[in-house]
Amino acid sequence: MAHTSTARTGTGGTLRGGSRLRGLSKAYGSGDAAVTALDGVDLDLDAGELVVVLGPSGSGKTTLLNVLGGIEPADSGSVNVAGVDLTGRRPRRLAAFRRDHIGFVFQFFNLVPTLTARENVEVMVELTGRGERGEVAGLLESVGLGDRLDNFPAQLSGGQQQRVAIARALATDPDLLLADEPTGALDVATGKSVLRLLQRTNREGRGVLMVTHNAAIARIAHRVVTMRDGRVESVERNAVPADVAGVDW
């Protein structure tokens, strides 16, 4: 079925992170002050897909990401992410789901300023009990930061900081990587190096869902979801997703 977390590819890799959302609604506040953030979202994401979410400010993109990632529960509707049914789960049990299945990457990196690159990744391994401390240096090497292990965030460029954040997100080997405007604070060349990493992560079989305001990036997606007023306005598929190298903005 489309929403199961794992499926076999022809090339032998395991595809992960398939999800199925039905009738998802969420409001913030109550009474006259209530703001509808999600208003009946139905969405299927196949395992192993790279998904780009577009839509105007306030259309519910971050809220969707937070519900998918178990940061906050929906008010109603059903949520199945990476083969796990989250429907009605309370925050504490959502935390366990997050730890085991999800990696997050944010627009402004959210690194701990008093920890080095290596320590920022190690702390995730320690907090979650997932991944191996001994693999952290190799992970940072794989994102091109082998010579920056002991630098603090303030000693790294924006793109390097975002690559530390991606290494941190990957340290727990998540099924689904969720990224909210991961290139929003970066220049084009640096943004492309971050996108290349996200595409590589996806090609390893993980689901990747990325929110962006940059419609040009949609070309690298398998599936492009456009949100408006808390609803899914359209879902389009790229038969042949572009390689990051061929995308410019």
Ligand SMILES: Nc1ncnc2c1ncn2[C@@H]1O[C@H](COP(=O)(O)OP(=O)(O)OP(=O)(O)O)[C@@H](O)[C@H]1O
């Ligand atoms: N914690 C919150 N408390 C109250 N309202 C909120 C909260 N978070 C989001 N909202 C409201 O919910 C709606 C959807 O917000 P959301 O952050 O999901 O939009 P977005 O599409 O990510 O926008 P942007 O592109 O500006 O990041 C908005 O009207 C927003 O003001």
Ligand SMILES: [Mg+2]
């Ligand atoms: Mg947002």
